[in-house]
Amino acid sequence: MNFGLIFLIFNIGLIASVFNVINVIIGYARALPGQVYMATGHYYLDYFQYLQALSQGWHGHWILTNYYEAKTFLGMWQFLILGQIGRHLGLSQIATYWLSVIILSLTLSVLIFLLIKKLLINKPFYWQLSAYILALFAAPFFRIINTNNHFVTTSYRFWNDKAVLLDRFGGVPYHIVDQIIILSVIILVADSLEKIKTLSKKSFIIRIITIVGAMTFLLSFSPVYSLLVIVTLFLTSILLFIWKRSWSRIIFLWIILAVLFPITLYIRDSFNQHYSVVTKMELAWQVHPPFIDVLLTTGPILLFAWLGVKEYFHKLSFIKIVFFNFILISYLFFFSSLATFLGITNTRFLTPFGYIFFAVLTVAGIKKIKHLFIISLFVFLLFIPANLESVRNQLNDQNLNSSPISYLPKGMIDGLKFLATVPGQRAVLTTPAQFLGSIVSTYSGKTAYIVRPGQQPDYDQKSDLSAKFYWNIFSEDQAKEFMNKNQIGFVVLTSIEGYPPDNLKKYKFLKEIYHNQDIVIYQKI
Numbered sequence: 001m002n003f004g005l006i007f008l009i010f011n012i013g014l015i016a017s018v019f020n021v022i023n024v025i026i027g028y029a030r031a032l033p034g035q036v037y038m039a040t041g042h043y044y045l046d047y048f049q050y051l052q053a054l055s056q057g058w059h060g061h062w063i064l065t066n067y068y069e070a071k072t073f074l075g076m077w078q079f080l081i082l083g084q085i086g087r088h089l090g091l092s093q094i095a096t097y098w099l100s101v102i103i104l105s106l107t108l109s110v111l112i113f114l115l116i117k118k119l120l121i122n123k124p125f126y127w128q129l130s131a132y133i134l135a136l137f138a139a140p141f142f143r144i145i146n147t148n149n150h151f152v153t154t155s156y157r158f159w160n161d162k163a164v165l166l167d168r169f170g171g172v173p174y175h176i177v178d179q180i181i182i183l184s185v186i187i188l189v190a191d192s193l194e195k196i197k198t199l200s201k202k203s204f205i206i207r208i209i210t211i212v213g214a215m216t217f218l219l220s221f222s223p224v225y226s227l228l229v230i231v232t233l234f235l236t237s238i239l240l241f242i243w244k245r246s247w248s249r250i251i252f253l254w255i256i257l258a259v260l261f262p263i264t265l266y267i268r269d270s271f272n273q274h275y276s277v278v279t280k281m282e283l284a285w286q287v288h289p290p291f292i293d294v295l296l297t298t299g300p301i302l303l304f305a306w307l308g309v310k311e312y313f314h315k316l317s318f319i320k321i322v323f324f325n326f327i328l329i330s331y332l333f334f335f336s337s338l339a340t341f342l343g344i345t346n347t348r349f350l351t352p353f354g355y356i357f358f359a360v361l362t363v364a365g366i367k368k369i370k371h372l373f374i375i376s377l378f379v380f381l382l383f384i385p386a387n388l389e390s391v392r393n394q395l396n397d398q399n400l401n402s403s404p405i406s407y408l409p410k411g412m413i414d415g416l417k418f419l420a421t422v423p424g425q426r427a428v429l430t431t432p433a434q435f436l437g438s439i440v441s442t443y444s445g446k447t448a449y450i451v452r453p454g455q456q457p458d459y460d461q462k463s464d465l466s467a468k469f470y471w472n473i474f475s476e477d478q479a480k481e482f483m484n485k486n487q488i489g490f491v492v493l494t495s496i497e498g499y500p501p502d503n504l505k506k507y508k509f510l511k512e513i514y515h516n517q518d519i520v521i522y523q524k525i
Contacts, residue, residue, distance in 0.1 A: 005125060009132065013109025016136050017102045020169040022391070024098055027406065035407045038439070039094045041101075042171035044403035045452050048438035050079055050172065052451070055093045057083025059420075059445035078174055078221060093442055097173070104176040105169045109136065111183045112356060118187065118319045119312075119360050127363050130376070134359035139164050139386030140299040155386040156296035158289045160347035163297050164390040168352035178222040179352065185214050185229055186326060189256075190319035193240075193249050208252070212259050219264060224348040228333065230264065232326040233257055239321060285345035288335070298358070300382035304375070305358045307365025327357045405434050405496070411518030412494050416443035418514050419490065419521055426489025426524075431470050432463035433497040440492060449488055472503040480509050483524055491522040 018025075024041040031037040040047050057080035086096025113132045120128050140155045140163045155163070162168045169176060192199070192207045199207070219226045237253040240246055295302060312320060330351045333339070339346035362379070369375050419428070420443060427447040430436045437448030450462045468474055469482060470493070482488070491510060493501055495518045504510060510522040 008129075009110065009113050010106075012133065012136070013106045013113070016109050016165060016169070017105035020105050020166055021098055021101055021171065023166075024171075031407060034410050036410050036413045038403075038406050038408060039098055040403045040406040041098065044406065045435060045454075047171070048405075048435070048442070049452065049455055050076070051093060051097055052438040052441045053077075053079035054083040054086070054097055055442040055445070056080060058087045058093045058096065059083070060087070076221075078177065082173060098171075100173050101169075101171055101176065104173055104180065108169065108176055108180050108183075111180060112136070115183055115187060115319075115323070115356060116360060118190070118317075119323065119356075120363070121317070123363075127367070131356075131359040131363040134301060134362055134379075135356045136165055137383055137387060138299055138301040138355045138359065139383045139390070141296045141382075142385040142389070153385040153389060155389050156293060156299075158293060158297060159285070159287050160345070160350070161297050162350060162352045163299065164386060166390050168355065174221050178218055178225045181214050181218045182225055182229060182326075182351075182353070185211055185218075186232075186322050187319065188214075189233065189236075189253075190317075190322045192252060193236075193318040193322070196246070196248050196252060204252070208255055208259075211256055212263075215256075215260055216263055219260075223264075224342075224344055225351070226264070227342075228326060228329050228349065228351065230257065230260060231329050231333075232322065235325045235329065236322055239325070285347070286340060287345065287347050298354070299386065300379055301355065301358045301362050303362075303379065303382075304365040304369070305361035307368055308361035308363065311364035311368075312361055323353075323357065326351075327354055330354065405436065405439065408439070409495060409518035411516040412496070413443060415492075415494075415514050415516060415519035415521055416440055419444040419446065419492070422490070422513065422523070424489055427487050428490045428492055429466060429469065429483070429488045430492050431497045431499050432466050433499065434494075436492075436494065436497070446490070449486055470499045470503060472506055476508065479507055483509075489524050491524075492519065494519045 021041060024039050027039060027041070028037050038044075038048075042050075053076040062080060062084075082096055082100050083093065086093065086099075089096075091099065112135055113128070116131045116135065117128050120131060140157060140161075142153045142155045144151055144153055157163060160167075188207065188211060192211075196204075215226060215229065218229070233253050234257060237250050237257075240249050240253070289297070312324075330349055331354070333349035334346055336346075339349065366375055366379070416439065419440075425446060427449045428437075428440045428444060429449045430440055432450055435452045437451040440446070441448045441451075450456070450459065450466050453459045456462060465482060469479055469491075474482060491504060493499060493504060501520060504520070504522060507522075509525050511525050512520060513523045514521040
C-alpha cells in the first residue's frame with residue numbers, strides 16, 4: 001500500500017479511538033470551577049481499582065504494595081508498567097490511563113485492518129477498507145417505540161454483548177491489550193503454518209518461544225481469552241491431521257500446547273487463590289438470551305454475511321482456518337454451560353472478533369449483488385440508530401450518574417497530594433462512606449486500609465471497624481490498638497463523607513497536619 005492508503009487506515013483508527021473515549025472528553029467539559037474530574041469513563045469502582053494499581057507504578061513501585069491484599073502480579077500488574085511509563089513522560093495518572101486507552105485502541109484498529117487484509121489477501125483495497133469500516137462500526141438491529149407520542153429508537157442489547165464500538169474497545173487498557181495479543185497470535189500462528197516448510201530450525205524455535213511468551217503474558221491477566229486461543233490451536237491441529245496430514249505443522253502446534261499446559265494449570269490455581277471473591281460474583285452473571293436476540297443484537301451485518309460464506313471457504317488459507325476456529329469456539333462456549341463450571345460469566349467468551357468475521361463475509365456477499373452502491377449504503381444506514389443511541393448514552397454517561405465521586409473538590413485533591421510529601425509508608429484510614437480509599441492511594445502513594453467491596457475479602461469487617469473509629473465508638477485505648485494492629489499512620493476525613501469532624505479531635509494520639517475546607521488530615525503521634 002502507498003502512504004496515502006496507510007494514512008487513511010491510520011486516521012479511521014484514530015477517529016474510532018478518540019470516539020471510544022468521547023464520554024471522558026465530555027466529562028472534562030462539564031467540570032465546574034473548583035472541581036477535579038476523575039475521568040470515570042468506566043464503572044467507577046472498577047476504574048478506581050485500575051487507577052490505584054496504575055498509580056502505584058506512577059509512584060515508583062514495581063509490585064502491588066497494598067499489604068491488606070494478597071500480593072500478586074496477576075490481573076493488575078501491567079498497570080504498574082503503564083504507571084511507570086506515565087511517570088517518566090511527566091503525565092498525571094489519569095492522563096496516563098486514558099492516553100493508553102487511545103493508543104491501544106488505535107493499535108487494535110490497525111491490527112484489525114491487517115487481519116482483514118490477510119483474510120482478503122487477493123481482493124481489491126476497497127473490499128478490505130469496506131470490511132474494516134464494517135468491523136469497527138457495525139451495530140445491532142433496532143426497533144421504534146412510541147412513548148407519549150414521541151418516537152424513539154431502542155437497540156436490541158444484552159449485558160456485555162460488545163455490540164457497538166464503544167463496548168468492543170471499552171475503557172479498560174488490559175481489555176484492549178488482550179485483543180491485541182490474540183490477533184497477533186492468530187496472525188503469527190497462521191503465518192508460521194503457511195511457511196513451516198521453509199522455516200529454519202532457529203526461526204521455528206523463535207516463533208514457538210514468541211507465541212508461548214505472548215500466551216503466558218495473556219494468561220497472566222485474561223485466562224478466559226487464553227482458553228479460547230488454546231482450544232483454537234488444538235482444534236486447528238485436529239483439522240490439519242484430517243485435511244493435510246502435515247506432521248510438521250501439527251508438531252508445531254502440539255509443542256506450543258505442551259508448553260502452555262503446565263503454565264495454564266499454575267496460573268489457573270493462582271487466579272482461584274487470589275480472585276475467589278470475583279469468581280463468586282461472576283457466577284451470578286450468566287446471560288443466556290434466546291438465539292433470535294443474539295442475532296438481532298449482532299445486527300444488520302448478518303443480512304448479507306451468509307452470502308459470503310462460500311467465498312470465504314472457496315479457497316482456504318491457514319489464516320482463514322485459524323480465525324474461523326477461534327470465532328466458532330467463542331460462540332460455542334458462550335452458548336454452553338462451561339462458564340458455570342469455570343466460575344465465570346459466559347459473556348466473557350463472546351469476543352468482539354465476530355464482527356471482523358461477519359464484516360469479511362458481508363463484503364464478499366454484497367459484491368455478488370447488483371446495485372452494489374445502494375445495498376452498501378442501506379447496510380451502513382442501518383448502523384446509524386444504534387450508534388446514535390450509543391452516543392446519547394455516552395452524553396448521558398451512566399458512569400457519572402452512578403458515581404458520587406466523579407467530581408471531587410480541588411481542596412481534597414490538594415490535601416491528598418500533600419499527604420504524598422509526608423514521610424512514612426504507614427496506611428491511611430478513610431471512612432467507608434464514598435470508597436475514597438482508592439483515591440487516597442492514587443494521590444498519596446500510600447496504602448489504604450479500606451478500599452471497596454470485591455477488592456478485599458474482609459471488606460465488611462474493615463468497613464465496620466472504620467465506621468466505629470470515625471463515630472468515636474472506640475475508647476482511646478481501643479482506637480490506638482486498632483491503628484497499631486493495622487499499621488495505620490494517617491487518618492483522613494473529607495467534606496463529602498458526612499462524618500462529624502469533631503469526633504477525631506477527641507483522640508489524643510492524633511495530630512492535625514493538614515486542613516482546608518474540603519479535607520482534614522491527622523497523623524498518629
